[in-house]
Amino acid sequence: MMSNLNNGSNDYSQTLYKKISYFLTIIVTEVIIFYMFINFLSSKGIDYRLFLLILPIIAFFILRGNQKITNLVKESYSRCNSFSVIFMILLLVFIPFLFKDNSYLLHICIMSGLYLIIALGLNIQLGSTGMVNFAFAAFFGVGAYASALLTINFNFSFWLGILAAIIISAVFGLLIGSLTLKSTGFYYALVTMAFQIIFHLLVNNLRFTGGSGGISNIPFPTIGKYSFSSSLNILGINLPFQANYYYLVLAVVLFSLYLAKRLYNSRTGLIWNAIREDEIAAKCQGININKGKLEASAIGAIFGGMAGPIYAHYISFISPESFTFHFSVVLICIVILGGLDNILGVIIGAVLLTVIPEKIRFFAEARMLFYGIIIILVLIFKPQGLIPERIRKYNFFKF
Known part of the structure; x- marks a missing residue:
């Protein structure tokens, strides 16, 4: 009897010790x-x-040689994934307090979040379905222009504007998807390039979009009588007005990650992967190829439709130069760098390709060269991206 109690007590102590070690590993x-x-x-x-950029690489190779630490970190995140997410969210909530005297750094964080939202949509098409879409800046632009025009010309609130922009972007995605159903591989990529060029020419020449001069004085979002143009006061601490947009972007990022994760592990995600690997084999298994592609086009465009209005109302000005082919290339670089069909990879890619060019100013005049070098190095040394795609369990009863 006493032996059983002692064994039970020891098992409980070991379990508690393991959980504490997992929590501490994640926190550190x-x-x-x-x-x-x-x-x-x-x-x-x-x-x-440059030292701070090189340091993580050095640390990676050092830890790679220490299998014990590597296994502990992997097991900690595997066993306590929810805790790791919650703790990281708590850390992110404090960023505006750390940058309350430097709104530019807060602006970089906001742009990183917007890039991440858009890249998650592109990852659905490029990563999950294998559709190389060079028109994703157009989805972003459709959302931005739709919300700006509706709020200025029809007195829509920002919140109604963003809902309308999401619907319009989804319809635009369906339109492009339906017109490119017969195109695959390089042909699909070329067709999307054409759509991107057409979109840029249209917004650059149509009168109601403001032409090359763009649209200015886009109203700030409001909640009741509170305007996002006002400084944010939390517990007596005055934060710059960018903090309002930071928390809005953080909320949309979390929702986007949740949606992307659910799709990633769903039957829909499996169908997209089947289409990517072999369309003929997928069709032989009874998969509706056209439906799968249209879903990927529409859902991917929705992410652009969410980010576009936030960008437009945050900057309060948009022009055709904000939604060029160059931006589509940057988004593709983000997905390829992080790892195709990998949500964590997209997060890392979005942060790296937003923050590094902004902070290392000698790349400012040659960003495309920087992105090109990054892609070449990744394709040579890490063809599957920094975080390669992993085998995962699908939930066939969701989506």
Whole structure:
């Protein structure tokens, strides 16, 4: 009897010890990552920034040789995934307080979030379904222009404007998807390039879109009598007005990640992967190829429709130059760099390709060269991206 009690007590103690070690591992790991990210954003010397860029690479190779630490980190995130997400969200909530005296750094964080939202949509098409879409800047632009025009010309609120923009972007995605159903591979990529060029020419020449001069004085979002143009006061601490948009973007990012994750592990995600791997084999298994492609086109466009209005009302000005072919290439670079069909990879890619060019200013005049070098290096040394696609369990009863 006493022996059984002792064994039970020992098992409980070991389980508790393991859980505590998992929690501590996650806390230490995420605090270190967060600290390095904040330091990189706040740093001013180029040498120090380069050091902070190289340091994670050195740490990666050091930890790679220490299998015990690597296994502990992997097991901690595997067993306590929910805790890791909640703790990271808590850290992200504090960013406006850390940058309350530097709104530019907060602006970089906002743009990183917007890039992430759009890239998640592109990942559905490029990563999950294998559709190389060069018109994704157009989806972003459709959402931005739709919300701006509705709020200015028809007195829509921002919140109604963003809902309308999402619907319009989805319809635009369905339109492109239906017109490209017979195109695959390089032909599909060329057709989407043409759509991107057509969109840019239209918004650059149509009168109601403001032409090359764009649309200015786009109203700020409001909640009741509170305007997002006002500074945010939390517990007596005044935060710059960018904090309003930061928390809005953070909320939309979390929703987008949840939606992308559900789709990723669903029957729909499996259908997209089947289409990507072999359309003929997928059709032989009874999969409706056209329906799967249209769903990927529409749902992917929805992510662009969510990000576009936030960008338009945050900057308060949009023009055709904000939605060029160059931006579509940047989005493709984000997905390829992070890893095709991998949500964590998209997060890493969006942060890296937003923050690094902004902070290392000597790349400012040659960003396309920088993106090109990144893609070449990734395709040579890490063809599957920084975080390769992993085998996962599908939930056939969802979506």
